[in-house]
Amino acid sequence: MPGNENQPASQRPRLVVSWLIVGAPLAYGIYQTISRTLPLFGG
Amino acid sequence: MALTFLDREHTVAGPGYSRWLIPPAALAVHLSIGQAYATSVYKNALVAHFDTSLTAIGIIFSIAIVMLGVSAAILGTWVDRVGPRKAMFASACFWASGFLVGALGIGTNQLWLVYLGYGFIGGIGLGIGYISPVSTLIKWFPDRPGLATGMAIMGFGGGALIASPLSSQLLGFYDSGFNPTDPTTVASGDAVMKLFVTLAVIYFLVMMLGVFNVRVPAPGWKPPNFDPAKITTKKMITANNVSAKNAVKTPQFWLLWTVLFCNVTAGIGILEQASPMIQDFFRGGDGVSAVAAAAGAGFVGLLSIFNMAGRFVWSSTSDYIGRKPMYAIYLGGGIILYFLLATFGNTATALFVLLAAIILSFYGGGFATVPAYLRDLFGTYQVGAIHGRLLTAWSAAGVAGPLIINGFLDAQGTPGELVASDYRLALYTMVAVLAVGFVANLLIKPVSDRFHESAGHTDAFLEAHDAESGGQVVSGRSS
Numbered sequence: 001m002p003g004n005e006n007q008p009a010s011q012r013p014r015l016v017v018s019w020l021i022v023g024a025p026l027a028y029g030i031y032q033t034i035s036r037t038l039p040l041f042g043g
Numbered sequence: 044m045a046l047t048f049l050d051r052e053h054t055v056a057g058p059g060y061s062r063w064l065i066p067p068a069a070l071a072v073h074l075s076i077g078q079a080y081a082t083s084v085y086k087n088a089l090v091a092h093f094d095t096s097l098t099a100i101g102i103i104f105s106i107a108i109v110m111l112g113v114s115a116a117i118l119g120t121w122v123d124r125v126g127p128r129k130a131m132f133a134s135a136c137f138w139a140s141g142f143l144v145g146a147l148g149i150g151t152n153q154l155w156l157v158y159l160g161y162g163f164i165g166g167i168g169l170g171i172g173y174i175s176p177v178s179t180l181i182k183w184f185p186d187r188p189g190l191a192t193g194m195a196i197m198g199f200g201g202g203a204l205i206a207s208p209l210s211s212q213l214l215g216f217y218d219s220g221f222n223p224t225d226p227t228t229v230a231s232g233d234a235v236m237k238l239f240v241t242l243a244v245i246y247f248l249v250m251m252l253g254v255f256n257v258r259v260p261a262p263g264w265k266p267p268n269f270d271p272a273k274i275t276t277k278k279m280i281t282a283n284n285v286s287a288k289n290a291v292k293t294p295q296f297w298l299l300w301t302v303l304f305c306n307v308t309a310g311i312g313i314l315e316q317a318s319p320m321i322q323d324f325f326r327g328g329d330g331v332s333a334v335a336a337a338a339g340a341g342f343v344g345l346l347s348i349f350n351m352a353g354r355f356v357w358s359s360t361s362d363y364i365g366r367k368p369m370y371a372i373y374l375g376g377g378i379i380l381y382f383l384l385a386t387f388g389n390t391a392t393a394l395f396v397l398l399a400a401i402i403l404s405f406y407g408g409g410f411a412t413v414p415a416y417l418r419d420l421f422g423t424y425q426v427g428a429i430h431g432r433l434l435t436a437w438s439a440a441g442v443a444g445p446l447i448i449n450g451f452l453d454a455q456g457t458p459g460e461l462v463a464s465d466y467r468l469a470l471y472t473m474v475a476v477l478a479v480g481f482v483a484n485l486l487i488k489p490v491s492d493r494f495h496e497s498a499g500h501t502d503a504f505l506e507a508h509d510a511e512s513g514g515q516v517v518s519g520r521s522s
Contacts, residue, residue, distance in 0.1 A: 011061045014256075018067040021252050022074055022198070029204030033344040040341035040396065 046132075048255075054128045054504075056258035062183040062266065064256045069176030069195035071253035072131050075246040076138060076172040077202015079107055079165075084210040085235045092232030093154050103145075103162045105441075110166020112438030115174050119431025120287055122171060123503035127179040127257045134172035135250035141165025142243035149236040161239075173199065173434070176253070177414045178427035182260050182502070185423075186269045188415040189366075193358025196411040200351030206242075213238050259504055279367055283495040284422030290429045295420050295490050298483045303413055304436040304443070305480025306373055309381065309473045310406025311444030313399055314350070316452070317343045321396075323461040324389045330460065334392065342396065346403045353404025358411035366416040367487060373405040373412075374481040378474050380405075385470035389463035410437075420490055425503050447472055 047053070082104050089100045122130040141164040148156025176195050184191035211223035218234035230238075265271065271282075290296050313320065318339035322332040334342075361369035384398045413433065418426050451469035455461060 011059075011064070015061060015063055018064055018252065018256055021249065022067045022070040025205045025209075026070075026074065026198075026201050029201060029206075029208065030348065032208035033204045033348055036344040037341040037348075039335065039337040040345060 049129045049132055054126045054257075054259055055261055056264070057261075060258055062260075065176070065180060065183050065258070066191065066194045068127075068131075068253040068256035069180055070198040070201075071249050071256075072134060072172045072176060073195050073198030074202045074205060075250050076134070076169050077199040078206035078242065078246070079104070079111075079169055080200075080203035081206035081210060084207055085214065085230065085238065088214070088230040088232065088235050089149070089157070091229050092149065092235065093152070095154065099154065103157055106158055106162030107166035107169060108441050109438055110163055111169040111173060112435045114167040114170030115431035115434045116170075117431075118167075118171055119174055119428030120425065120503075122174055122431070123178060123287075123425050123427045126259055126504045127175050128254055130171055130175035131250060131254045131257060134168045134175055135247050135254065137164055137168030138172060138250065139168075139243040139247035141168055142239045142246070146236045146239035146243070149232050149239065152232075170431070170434075172250070174427050174431045176257065177430050178423060178425075178504075179257060179259055181414060181418050181423055181426055184266070185271065186266055187359070187362045188418050189362040189412055190355075190359040192414040193355045193411040196358070196414075197351050197354040197407075199410075200347065200354055200407055204347055204351065210238055210242070213241055259502075262502070277365070279365060279489060280419045281422055281489060281495075283490075283492075284424035285420075285429075285490055285494045286496055287425040287428035287432060289494045289496075290421050290425070291432055293490050293494055295487055296429070296433070298487045299413070299416060299420070300433055300436045301483040302370055302374070302480045302487075303409060303433060304440050305476050305483070306370075306377070306406065306409035307437055307440035308444040308447070309377055309477050309480075310350075310403060310409070311440060312448045312469065312473050313402055314346065314406070315445045316448055317346055317399070319458060319461075320466065321392075321399075323466065324395055324463045325392060326460075326462050342399075345396065345400060349400040349404040350407040353407035354411035357404065357408030358415065361412045361415060366412060366419050367484060369412055370409070370416070370484045371481065373409050374477050374484060377402060377405050377477045378481065381470055381474045381477060385467050385474070420487070422496075423502065424496055428503070447476075 086097065086100055089103075090097055093100070141160050141162075144160025144164055145157045146160075148154065148158075148160055177192055180191035180195055181188045214221050214230040214234050215223045217237045218231045220228065221230040221234060222228045285293070318336075321342045322334045322336070322339050325333040327333065357369060357373070380398050380402050384395065384402070388395045388398060414426065414430050417429050417433065421429055448469050451472065452458070452461060452465065455465035455468075
């Protein structure tokens with residue numbers, strides 16, 4: 001994954017911000033969807 | 044010129060540019076355009092606002108999906124030539140404009156403007172956006188193309204997971220009388236108009252992340268410790284290149300078209316009908332289902348997660364086991380799973396959910412693995428354009444899948460009164476559809492030498508740049 005390769009240190013903040021911008025909404029979407037599936041399992 | 048950042052010399056990566064900046068760039072685009080699968084959130088609100096039928100509102104989505112296929116097929120060569128940066132920018136402009144014109148249509152009570160905006164203009168944004176990062180990802184990840192395209196195309200599945208709850212909450216914010224958790228309330232047209240404007244701004248900004256981060260690798264770049272000779276010794280992975288014009292003349296293209304068409308048709312069969320289907324499968328003799336409506340909605344959410352996860356997991360797996368065996372699993376496994384679903388699906392809810400979830404993961408995997416399969420067969424030269432042409436199979440399946448399932452169900456009885464046995468014929472038909480795809484996949488062999496390009500044609504984007512700059516090799520900048 002991102003940290004596995006030798007990257008110039010100056011790119012790390014950009015990598016973190018870029019992944020956060022797409023990762024955070026995706027995590028929100030997955031959380032919301034899983035909450036919606038709970039009635040299926042009697043929750 | 045303000046748009047000089049879109050020029051080719053700004054699109055070629057400089058030394059040391061991290062290839063791990065490319066997947067979030069691709070995801071930024073695919074998560075945004077994936078909103079297309081979350082239109083059900085405001086469908087009823089638009090029906091009420093325009094005082095029209097569900098079918099008339101459904102046409103908005105249909106136009107968008109048709110335009111996705113048409114624009115990907117027609118503009119694929121242009122996308123390969125101008126590169127991912129300009130293509131992503133064009134996609135963002137079309138996608139955001141589509142929402143704005145759609146909002147104008149809602150505000151002025153002109154449904155045709157919504158067709159034109161979200162459907163036609165937005166649909167072009169969908170098509171360009173869908174294929175824009177694909178060939179770039181394949182070039183940055185020659186060692187793991189399935190993983191790379193799986194990550195991006197997973198975003199298209201994930202986009203709906205984000206847009207659906209976000210749109211519900213925004214509608215609640217713009218219309219105090221609308222309760223997102225109460226299905227009996229409907230948002231006002233004014234709230235949907237404001238939602239469209241908000242989404243236009245959000246998606247344009249997020250897609251700009253993709254525009255600014257995306258780069259193509261400099262000529263001759265390869266990942267550390269990667270030996271291209273190792274992969275091209277495999278029989279089903281070519282070291283040659285085929286142009287998009289020639290690709291459509293090969294039997295391999297049309298066999299793969301059939302494979303994708305069959306896989307998508309079968310998946311859509313379940314996806315389209317998911318919520319009523321689970322309730323019908325467990326309907327008792329008294330006509331009451333053991334599965335509540337809320338649980339049915341939860342089932343749809345669960346399928347969305349498996350659809351998204353399958354795109355990443357199965358596509359990444361294909362890097363290790365090969366593309367042809369992977370599709371044999373999607374289609375052969377699908378045949379068994381569909382048969383079990385039709386025959387024993389009504390014996391236990393857990394079994395039904397498990398079978399449907401795996402089927403949907405194969406559906407998603409089929410979408411995500413196809414660019415890598417195309418790369419294996421036709422090389423990287425115009426893989427984006429070939430992918431665009433292949434997506435017409437998706438548009439065709441989008442018509443065929445619902446037609447098959449709805450056609451059979453309409454003949455069986457009235458919605459809300461159907462039971463498991465009413466679905467059997469439709470599901471066995473999907474088994475036959477998958478069998479056709481399975482055979483088509485088995486027939487795929489390496490492309491004949493006569494379709495191969497001469498040695499100089501390996502990268503459509505760099506070739507176009509060389510032609511413009513008089514043959515000078517691009518040195519690359521990373522602005």
